[in-house]
Amino acid sequence: MGKNWEEIAEKIIKKETAVVERNKGKIPYTAKNHVFDDRSDKKDICWWTNGFYGGTLWQLYNATKNDLFKDCAVELENKMDACFMDYNGMDHDAGFRWLPTSVANYRLFQEKESKNRALLAAANLAGRFNLNGNFIRAWNDWGDDRDTTGWAIIDCMMNLPLLYWASKELGDPRFKAIAVAHADTAMKNFIREDGSVRHIVGFDPATGEYDRDYGGQGYGEGSSWTRGQTWALYGFTLSYIHTGEKRYLETAIKVADRFAERIPENGLIPVDFDQPAEPAYIDSTAAAIASCGFIELAKVLGENKASGGSAASDGEALSKKYLAAAEKMLSALDELDCDYNPDHDELLTRCTAAYHDKDHEFPIIYGDYYYIEAIWKLTGRELFIW
């Protein structure tokens, strides 16, 4: 029998209603002993994940209209204003931070201040574009011996929707042009022949020439860090949605097909598809993000069938296949990795930031966010964020 996604959505609402009550004012990244930490102080306020709890609150608000979710989301968004005063705190993750917060608020309530914040963030993101190599610079230097001036990372595909949004909002093509140029560079330099995806590519920042790629947060050079695969899967799907360019749809399909054939029997996703069999580290954020990407791709392909013809029936078959892939991973998360206890702050329990980190398999806020987004997509509760 199929899963009862409605029942799961109701369990999430019950839990998150208790979670928001006892975490007012916090911006969590992880949970220790089932209690959220807080990244809202000065040294952590620019952390790249700080928008995800805001996004969680807006998704919950959209589903329940409970004002507490809204009030806490607005408070979090206001706190993040401190980032605009810290040049180094601003990086390419402007999309991850201001789409689930300010753009979400603006979409729901047309708040002028929220629009202003999101446009400032978009302008800063656009300012990271390297015209020599047609890519958006990922990070700022970390104060060690690594020069990251010419580095781009696949994760940035998820930040591009902030630029698509800004162009549409302002009626100004510049932001979208930068997003398209970056997406084309990513398509050419990050996607391997077999549909797997690199994490970091370094370019010569002065000539724009490809230099080399790096294993980044995955197992190593040439490997397939699963969250990176998901940023590409969902990111190219979104670039197709925002531009209608078929090449992005084809790229999303190529990545999705490779990912789908590597989903393990039990539906739980490893940190890297090419990691050794032991230790069998899991990253549930990858399962949750991939599920969102698969569902959105299935939707797009399902809608295309309206045009008829054999390509359309291919689209229909792919659409079913991708929805099944998402449902398999979400069922696995629900049964094997979800903590619905309202007394515990975290939802997903086995997330991993990077393969070579000291710690593995702990709660991470964007795992919770994307799990909720995926369940909301299946049950018609979603506020479209990206």
Ligand code: GLY
């Ligand atoms: N964007 C960084 C990560 O996925 O860990």
